[in-house]
Amino acid sequence: MINTNEILDTIHMIDQQHLDIRTITMGISLLDCADPDPAAACRKIYDTITRRAEHLVSTGEAIEREFGIPIVNKRISVTPIALVAGASQAPDYVPFAVALDNAARETGVNFIGGFSALVQKGFTAADRKLIASIPEALARTELVCASVNVGSTKAGINMDAVALMGRTVKDCAARTAERGGFGCAKLVVFCNAVEDNPFMAGAFHGVGEGDCVINVGVSGPGVVYHALQSVKGAPFDVVAETVKKTAFRITRMGQLVAQEASRRLGAPFGIVDLSLAPTPAVGDSVARILEEMGLEVCGTHGTTAALALLNDAVKKGGVMASSHVGGLSGAFIPVSEDEGMIAAASSGALCLDKLEAMTCVCSVGLDMIAVPGGTSAETIAAIIADEAAIGMVNAKTTAVRIIPAPDKEVGDTVEFGGLLGSAPVMPVHPFSSAPFVQRGGRIPAPMQSLKN
């Protein structure tokens, strides 16, 4: 039998260290919803989602009660809408976003991802229409998340798309100005986007996936932080081992929940994404883990090395615990969603350049970062290009979710509420990148050997 200490250990992790399943995300293929008549396509989309995900939320809640483990979010990801809507003659794709939003409300999920386009090498007419629809779609809907993949290690970076996304981000902020540019919090620009990511705002259901799949994202920065408190001053070998063991346990729980959800919902189990996803709650922060390793404030010298160790140890611990690992898997560093990051950015210790360096060794990218409202579209595009280059060269996923907060300056704070938290406005370089961005074209795919 399991012994008392082990049982109390698990209960403490849940009660005091914020251990939870961050999301059960149902991936749903909408490829068969394409229709020349946009209204018919939207109807099919709504019907398919509400049919497949009818029991998603209730099943998640039942598992939550039986196992006594919080499942924070139930979500849906769908086929990139540009692929589905392309068959129709619709002049713009906002109605598709509205159909997604309605389906999400009906099923009770808290986000639906997949208002997306994959343009790493070029645009179809549908991709252009989708991207043009993003600002309006995100302003008019509440639960829809959009993403655009602008680069990959195999294709290089589509700089026309990068420039366009710079303008799109600005437009999103302007259309949701009264809410601090909230629309931008639902828009991710990717390089090397993955097809089975369960985390928002970047989730979509890739074309290589089946009809319906269950992906689960686990979390638990608080548990790792707590575990590291017991090895104060120990060498990094011990730190890495401690993180690995903790990640293993967390992931085993994710695997159990994923299999249970998959069985009950009659949908195949896809992957467990073993990410340390922070929340604004105290004690649930990735930044505080880095600080526990011996840094005075997250963002100071040594932060990148600390994060590299953490990210790698999380993967090593988690890989053995799950039959299929996928998604983004690693440590997330969203500034507004992490109590320690917010504090570090507010104190000036954490700047955009350091965050960029951190994204070279962690799972995603510049995430939930607020910059002054006056930041130009070209500067945002250049930030996206830098981040995409890191992803392209290092064959990893990188992303940018940036909010040029309308009418805000450095020193102000934007409040989004809930899991999205609050973002201190961070400075950007004042020097122009406009002629660079305006060149357009493509940055060729990088060498995959001779890597030094």
Next chain:
Amino acid sequence: MRAIVTVIGKDQVGIIAAVCALLSEQNVNVLDISQTVLQDYFTMIMLVDAGESKRPFAELAALLEEEGDRRGLSIRAQREDIFHAMHRI
């Protein structure tokens, strides 16, 4: 189906009796109990079999939680699988 019931809180008269009465009303069989009191803090862990109970397990867990709330204790029932998953390979 086997589950773990944990009761944590300030020690008081009748905790075990109350929890066992509730479990027996719901036709839940107790397989093993371990219990300690550390600095007035009562911790009891029970391994139970809820396979014969008519009530869905989620409702049973809710009933126990309510009983705990009435007595100022934290009482939770969780399927045993979660502990196995986390602590056994």
